[in-house]
Amino acid sequence: xxxxxxxxxxxxxxxxxxxxxxxxxxxxxxxxxxxxxxxxxxxxxxxxxxxxxxxxxxxxxxxxxxxxxx
Amino acid sequence: xxxxxxxxxxxxxxxxxxxxxxxxxxxxxxxxxxxxxxxxxxxxxxxxxxxxxxxxxxxxxxxxxxxxxxxxxxxxxxxxxxxxxxxxxxxxxxxxxxxxxxxxxxxxxxxxxxxxxxxxxxxxxxxxxxxxxxxxxx
Numbered sequence: 001x002x003x004x005x006x007x008x009x010x011x012x013x014x015x016x017x018x019x020x021x022x023x024x025x026x027x028x029x030x031x032x033x034x035x036x037x038x039x040x041x042x043x044x045x046x047x048x049x050x051x052x053x054x055x056x057x058x059x060x061x062x063x064x065x066x067x068x069x070x
Numbered sequence: 071x072x073x074x075x076x077x078x079x080x081x082x083x084x085x086x087x088x089x090x091x092x093x094x095x096x097x098x099x100x101x102x103x104x105x106x107x108x109x110x111x112x113x114x115x116x117x118x119x120x121x122x123x124x125x126x127x128x129x130x131x132x133x134x135x136x137x138x139x140x141x142x143x144x145x146x147x148x149x150x151x152x153x154x155x156x157x158x159x160x161x162x163x164x165x166x167x168x169x170x171x172x173x174x175x176x177x178x179x180x181x182x183x184x185x186x187x188x189x190x191x192x193x194x195x196x197x198x199x200x201x202x203x204x205x206x207x208x
Binding site for chain 1 (some may be wrong): 113115116117118119120139140141142143144145146153155162167169170171177178179183184185186189
């Protein structure tokens, strides 16, 4: 749902609900930014062996040979 | 056949909570009479299973006896890796043969990737609920 679609519903809210909505949105944005800041401060290693398909093919061959041998 | 089992995501950095949550499963790796139980990362983006050097030693694997060299990618590309076959037991499911790229690197987690963990187990992720489900292949 887009903001223009939401606006009529938001404008129809009582004043107290509008204030509550502002608080909820502010807290939500602050939480996201806090997480983003913490992540930005940390070096996150990515260990996944992406695209190691040659290695994967070798492992499959080893498994097949193991199956034949056992 | 055993029904699929649900596991919770594990927050690896408590200060980040759910932002650092990853799908780790307890897995026992066995070779002959020796075994080691590890917490292994279920990684659907990994082309293959990977095992850090120190963990491979615990069930008695000997580096010099592993004759099949492998070339890895990403952070793992810098160090040598060799193929290692172990018997893996997850939860109460029947044991399976798992083929690992055994790397000289000790910083890497145990990674369960497409070859051949995802060929042996059916996995569903429910990240929004911080759960994932693993069961034997059908």
